[in-house]
Amino acid sequence: MDATDDPRITRLGVEDAAAGLALSTEAHWNQNEDDWRFFLSDGVVFGIRHGAQLLATAALLPYPGDNAWISMVLVTASHRRRGLATRLVDACLATARKRGLTSWLDATPDGAAVYGPLGFTPTLQLRRLKLVKSASTSGQAPSSATFDALRARDRRTTGLDRTALLSAFAQRPGSRIVSASGAIALVRDGRTARHIGPLFADDAAAALTLVDAIARSETGPLLLDAVASQAAFPEALTASGWRIERPFQRMRFGPATAAGEEMPFAVAGPEFG
Numbered sequence: 001m002d003a004t005d006d007p008r009i010t011r012l013g014v015e016d017a018a019a020g021l022a023l024s025t026e027a028h029w030n031q032n033e034d035d036w037r038f039f040l041s042d043g044v045v046f047g048i049r050h051g052a053q054l055l056a057t058a059a060l061l062p063y064p065g066d067n068a069w070i071s072m073v074l075v076t077a078s079h080r081r082r083g084l085a086t087r088l089v090d091a092c093l094a095t096a097r098k099r100g101l102t103s104w105l106d107a108t109p110d111g112a113a114v115y116g117p118l119g120f121t122p123t124l125q126l127r128r129l130k131l132v133k134s135a136s137t138s139g140q141a142p143s144s145a146t147f148d149a150l151r152a153r154d155r156r157t158t159g160l161d162r163t164a165l166l167s168a169f170a171q172r173p174g175s176r177i178v179s180a181s182g183a184i185a186l187v188r189d190g191r192t193a194r195h196i197g198p199l200f201a202d203d204a205a206a207a208l209t210l211v212d213a214i215a216r217s218e219t220g221p222l223l224l225d226a227v228a229s230q231a232a233f234p235e236a237l238t239a240s241g242w243r244i245e246r247p248f249q250r251m252r253f254g255p256a257t258a259a260g261e262e263m264p265f266a267v268a269g270p271e272f273g
């Protein structure tokens with residue numbers, strides 16, 4: 001379908017951050033306004049409006065090299081099943097095609113129903129896990145780690161250069177980069193819960209040690225998106241009080257490109273990969 005068909009698709013700007021946040025909040029997502037500002041300044045975000053109201057969005061976030069992440073595919077409940085998401089994702093794919101990028105995304109079950117027919121193929125699976133914990137800390141915070149250590153491990157593991165993303169995360173108030181037992185993770189604020197990810201480790205035991213140390217030193221609810229094939233990790237988390245909220249299916253459109261050397265234990269977030 002042509003991106004110029006009515007209702008018109010427009011490119012959104014940083015001034016649309018609050019309207020974008022209203023859509024992701026309606027879907028009970030955890031993104032905050034900082035996340036929207038990052039997409040709107042570093043990515044290409046398409047939207048459909050009715051008058052002043054933003055009805056639908058989709059974002060393409062190019063990473064240096066051959067890859068881009070598609071995310072923030074949101075349609076307000078009253079305007080679903082009219083083809084808006086399909087048209088917006090098409091607009092993202094057209095932009096990716098022009099720039100020679102392979103597109104990736106992490107789909108909710110609803111989203112997967114849209115992306116399959118567009119030609120996306122499934123790759124790995126994720127599990128969104130949540131820990132609702134008491135408002136008190138019960139242990140020492142894990143040691144701080146450097147931004148360079150996180151960036152290098154991210155690059156090696158994912159095969160992506162995400163310096164801009166990780167640096168934006170790290171500069172936000174409330175963010176911390178922490179490590180224990182050779183594992184390293186970033187923890188940042190979200191709208192309703194703190195988010196742990198990305199998280200890299202040599203094995204599940206080290207990943208669990210770090211998550212446990214983070215959880216003991218935090219006071220509010222926590223989220224992480226575990227890679228399902230690191231099975232011992234999500235299994236041990238659910239045995240210790242974490243609850244599976246939803247699955248995500250990673251999907252790819254275009255040739256396989258990013259060749260990471262390892263598998264992360266938790267990704268940066270379904271919207272970032």
Ligand SMILES: CC(C)(COP(=O)(O)OP(=O)(O)OC[C@H]1O[C@@H](n2cnc3c(N)ncnc32)[C@H](O)[C@@H]1OP(=O)(O)O)[C@@H](O)C(=O)NCCC(=O)NCCS
Nearest residue numbers: 073074075080081082083084085086107108110111113114
């Ligand atoms: C998922 C979502 C973006 C779909 O938006 P939409 O504008 O309704 O999607 P489309 O109208 O383009 O749907 C295209 C096709 O996808 C399939 N589809 C879309 N939503 C579906 C659902 N909930 N269940 C089953 N199939 C669905 C259908 O085949 C549909 O075609 P049809 O209506 O002719 O049968 C919207 O439901 C939404 O915002 N959900 C909450 C947020 C979310 O999960 N976003 C996806 C993140 S990966």
